[in-house]
Amino acid sequence: MSGPGGTPLRLGLYALPFGYGPASKAVAVAQAVHRRLGDGVRWTFVSSGLGLELLRRTGLPARVVDTGSVHEAEQIGGELRPTLDAMIVVMHRPLAARLAPELPVFCVDSLAYMWRPDSFAGFPGIRSVRRYWVQDLFDSVEVMARTGVPNVRAVPPITDIGPEPADAGPADRAGAPWVASLGGLLNPYPGSQHVYLAQVLRLVADASAGPPVVLTSAGAIDRFADLFAGVDARSLSHDAALALFRRAGAVLAPPGLTTILELAQLGRPMLPLPPENYSQVLNLRRLLRHHGTELGPAWRVLDDAYRPIGADLPEGDGVRAVHDLNERVLPDPAFGAALAEAWRHPDQRDRPLPAALRAPVSGAAVIAADLADCLRR
DSSP states (O other), rough: OOOGGGOEEEEEEEEESSSHHHHHHHHHHHHHHHHHHGGGGGEEEEEHHHHHHHHHHOOOOEEEEOOOOGGGGHHHEEEEEEGGGGGEEOOOOHHHHTTTSSSSSSEEEEEEGOTTTTTTTTTTTGOSSSSSEESOOTTTHHHHHHHOOHHHHHHSOOOOOOOOOOOOOOOGGTTOEEEOOOTOOOOOSSHHHHHHHHHHHHHHHHHOSOOOEEOOOOOHHHHTHHHHTTTTTOOOOOOHHHHHHHHOOOEEEEEOHHHHHHHHHTTTOOOOOOOOSSHHHHHHHHHHHHHHGGOOHHHHHHHHHHHTSSSSSSHHHHHHHHHOOOHHHHHHHHHHHHHHHHHHHHHSSOOOOOGGGSSSOOHHHHHHHHHHHHHTT
């Protein structure tokens, strides 16, 4: 669908490259918008690292702009502004605030429940955003109301997956490999990735029935070639990763919210790995607070181990606290044994994630419809 006179909509899409979640959200939104508007969109994909890996693999025709790092996104976005009619920004407050006074900007936020009342105080331009979409989870709407950000809209979990039947259990996947999804391994605290990866690969290998498949970014596979030696490590498109989740003997992942929601939508159990970063500690706690009676014992093993991490830290302090705790906890044989035993428990191994995390309509489809309405497309 084109605009007036058949003019294509010049639509930018930025994905924060820290981890699987923002990149996966960007892919889900791009695919849903493409189904809604088709060839009426002329895409510009803006990101770096894992964000561009996944966006490129959608197969959608697009101009691709590599920012090189997250720190360059604001400047490059400003340079792109004259070439765009609108911009979707996934999880980058400075970029959204820079562009919103001069361009229709639409924000996608998968972790809105984390924000403090003053989290947007340094970004006055954010008050010009046309929409600020948040997942209707963990009190996100109430939290955003305290920030003063306008035009907040709650949507279902932002995946591009329709609901699937609950998992039939391990018997129908006899012999299938275990899959460990580790995201982009881009914890911003120096050294965190190496500490985390070395120990988590050991935990996964010790627990797996056979050689596991490890999913991560191409950049991480290159950067940690020494740790991945002899490991079946893959960097896949988003759709290929979801297909692997469907047929895996078991899926292990740290408590990133997007992976949790995708596995819930697929009707699959999840064997939770230790958190790599601060948001994953908070995801773990919110999940237990809201759905604790429906979760297996591994979630509580992790909650006990990460209890020393404060609940309301500035993000930078939280990232460092998780790094410091991981250096102590992950090598501990007692912790590893307790987590492996919890993974083997039937309530963990065979039980799908809570049904309340599933949605009959994908949040990405709701976003695409709202975007089209806002832009009269």
